[in-house]
Amino acid sequence: MPGMAASSAIFERIELTEALFVVHLLEWEVPTERDSLESYAQRMALKVVHEDAILIGVSFGGILVQEMKAFLKVRKVIIISSVKSRDELPRKMKIARATKAYKLLPTTLVAYVEQLAQFAFGPAIKKRLSLYEKFLSVRDKYYLDWSIYQIVNWNRTIADPAVIHIHGDADEVFPIQYIKDCIVVKGGTHIMILNKYKWLNENLPKIMLD
DSSP: OOSTTBOGGGGTTOOOOTTTOOOOOOOOOOOOTTOOHHHHHHHHHTTOOSTTEEEEEETHHHHHHHHHGGGSOEEEEEEESOOSSGGGSOHHHHHHHHHTGGGGSOGGGGGGHHHHHHTOOSHHHHHHHHHHHHHBOOOOHHHHHHHHHHHHTOOOOSOOTTOEEEEETTOSSSOGGGOOSOEEETTOOTTHHHHSHHHHHHHHHHHHHO
16 A cells, blocks of 8 residues: 555565565555545445555555555564654654644645746755655545644554564654664665655565564
């Protein structure tokens, strides 16, 4: 399951041996106005076609697969660049939850990422915007507002000890100092599914089969 608003294309550099694994890529859908995170997870769980599957989720997708676990018989749940409970959210997100400041985020700008790229200054900004343009598949404002609300207001207070957590020590969205009990990837940022794929290709199969 990809991260918030991202398409399954973020997994394009992840290589799993076909003799050992059958890969199914999930995509985000725009939630209904009645959807809680639980009801959304229940509906997404219906898309898992094999028993004893291994669920892998990135960022908000990591939160979602943990919720999906309640509706499935799974072998493992692996999260990457994500959190296992609301206690692992950074302080600024906790403040946003308390003050409801997350409602002020300009989510409509995501729909105009191509136009923003035209006015980007500097190679680093242009590169990041080009990544957004390539991998962001959901530009719907309701989905984005709903997703941000679900992350900031996630009600899980106790981490599931069975969840396997892979996290970069340079993650700028969910900083490592708030994360407990994880496999640390040196130099891994929040988008390490893209730029630490060599580490993941070497280690993920072993983690899955262990």
